[in-house]
Amino acid sequence: MTDLFTRIDERHGGQHGRTAVVQYLRSDVADLCRAAFSSEADHADALSAAAGVAYLCGWKAYDAGEHGLAQRxxxxxxxxxREAGDDMHAAWILRILAHNGMDIRRPESTVDLADAALAMVKGKADPATESLFAITRARALANVGGGREAARQVRAAQDLSRSGDAAELPVWAARWGSPQATVASHTAKTFHALGDHANAERHFAASARQRxxxxxxRIAALTLAAQGRExxxxxxxxxxxxxWGxxxxxxNGVRSARAVDEVAGIRRQLGxxxxxxxxxxxxxxxxxxxxQAAHAS
Incomplete structure (x- = not known):
């Protein structure tokens, strides 16, 4: 069910089916978490699966520009x-909290979050998975002025991505697409934070080609919009x-507050x-x- 809702989200934007996902979390998933299980392992798996639905609800709230709700x-x-005892999945949530802080221009704790997430997976995850955490740390460092260390971390993330195999990704990471495309996108955002528009453009283009x-x-369009800005x-x-064209x-047909903001930004520059x-x-x-007229809320 989470895979299905995620595919809908990627195709049509975060506002499509949002009410259904939230209701699913409140009813079916909440009941599942309270159910009796034949083993602790099954219970832990159910809690981890429920975390995936809560994460998707957070992502949809973020895509609607409701950042406080997304964080909750x-x-x-x-x-x-944490209740499931799934440290790797817990690290994944810390990673998105770091990205959320950067996206809303509140980078104060993002390096700490990125460091904690990377420490939880380093040496335990496959290279492709670790690359997603390494590039988060690079972007966090760039956002607080750590240019040299950010560049070193970018190279480490790229090396991990190239040596990794997407088939080895855990389900909660694989759900969100190609690790190479994600690393390229956040590499671009890292260079943007460092004021290097040429490299930012190059890596946004690489990410778009892989999506x-x-x-x-939705993600392909937002990546192209960012490439156009660079x-x-x-x-x-x-x-x-x-x-931008x-x-x-x-x-067309994508319902997303981020898309609305992007198009408004494009129009400002076009003006x-x-x-x-x-x-x-x-x-x-x-x-x-x-x-804009067709997608006005």
Whole structure:
């Protein structure tokens, strides 16, 4: 069920089916957690599975821009993994809490969270899984000014990703797609935090190539939107407009507050280009305006 809801989320955005997922957590999943089991191992597995549903509820709240609610769901997921005795899964929740702090520009505790998560899996997880934690630490360091150490951590994460096998990922990590695409995306965000727009663009492009649109429309579109921002920051206006056009193509039918914010940001930048007489920017802005009108909440 969690895999199904996650696929829907990736295709249609976090607001599609959100009420159903929350109700599923409150009813079926809550009842399951209170049930009697024939063994402690089965009970632990059920609690860990329930943590996956709570995590998805947190992700959907985050995609709606409700960050306080997202954190509460993530903390509920963390409590379930601890009760299950599943340290690796618990580390995964600490990892998303670190990313959430960076995304809302509250990086104060993110390095501590990333350090704790990486310490819990280091030497215990397969390389592909460990790479997801290593790149989280790199991004956290970049967000607090630790440029040199962040660059070293990026290289370590990339080495782990290249040597790893996605088939070895635990279910709670595999659910969210290619580890190589994730490492590339967060590498791009690390370089963005360091002000290196050329490398950020390159790695966003690499991530987008590894996330074909079919079934991954939301994340592919958001990645392309970010790539376009990096192109625009370098003065590559036509390239940025082309990339943003591809992002808009993928966003049809996606219900996501993050997508709404991205399109608003694209329009702000297009407005600047339009005032400079860039015809391509004017035409794309009209497409973005039509998208906004169709997806207004």
């Amino acid at each position: 769901y993530y903390l509920q997921a963390y409590a379930l993994t 074909p649109g079919t079934g991954n429309e 192109q625009a920051a370098q003065g590559h206006v036509e390239a940025a407009c082309g990339t 591809k992002a808009l193509d993928l966003l 600047v280009f339009g005032r400079r007489g860039v015809r391509l920017a004017h035409d794309l802005d009209e497409r973005a305006r039509v998208w």
